[in-house]
């Protein structure tokens with residue numbers, strides 16, 4: 001067990017193996033059934049979607065609840081540990097999790113019968129289709145912020161791209177404000193994501 005848990009790669013593989021085994025036990029024991037048709041793929045993509053969403057919003061909340069509020073408490077000579085090591089690694093998983101969440105979410109929308117384009121045409125739908133349409137729009141704005149505002153500005157703020165000190169300070173503030181914006185938007189976004197199956 002120690003050999004598995006001391007390696008992140010092996011830990012993730014073990015988690016996937018457990019999920020597959022659990023799925024087999026649940027379906028083969030008669031506790032649950034699946035058609036292995038469209039509904040099965042909607043289930044798999046929804047699973048991948050929620051998993052990548054947890055990674056994305058988890059890291060967004062890590063930045064906002066843990067890293068940003070505590071930066072001022074870290075002595076200047078120790079700040080590079082965050083700026084040069086932790087933040088770039090977190091930002092890697094953060095932006096690619098955002099991409100994976102968008103992709104799996106769009107596929108889920110189609111497979112779940114929301115007919116993506118209809119759901120996005122706000123005002124044309126009611127019930128769950130309308131609710132998920134609003135949620136998807138909020139999440140797309142958040143995804144845009146990650147890729148086209150937060151990440152380009154973080155590259156300047158963290159010194160991945162070299163810029164003048166005043167540009168660097170401005171970029172850090174812009175990245176922080178848009179990260180805060182996404183934290184704010186994550187609250188109504190989740191309301192819609194989980195609400196689509198409960199609000200008729």
Ligand code: HEM
Nearest residue numbers: 050053054057101102105106108109112136139140193194
């Ligand atoms: C980036 C764009 C996104 C798109 C296009 C999208 C799309 C969708 C769709 C279509 C569903 C409904 C599936 C169904 O019919 O049950 C859904 C559900 C859900 N989404 Fe998203 N989503 C996005 C972002 C997010 C984010 C950032 C999170 C954060 C964790 C998230 C979490 C969830 C959850 C928890 C559900 C509910 C699953 C269920 O009730 O079974 N989504 N999403």
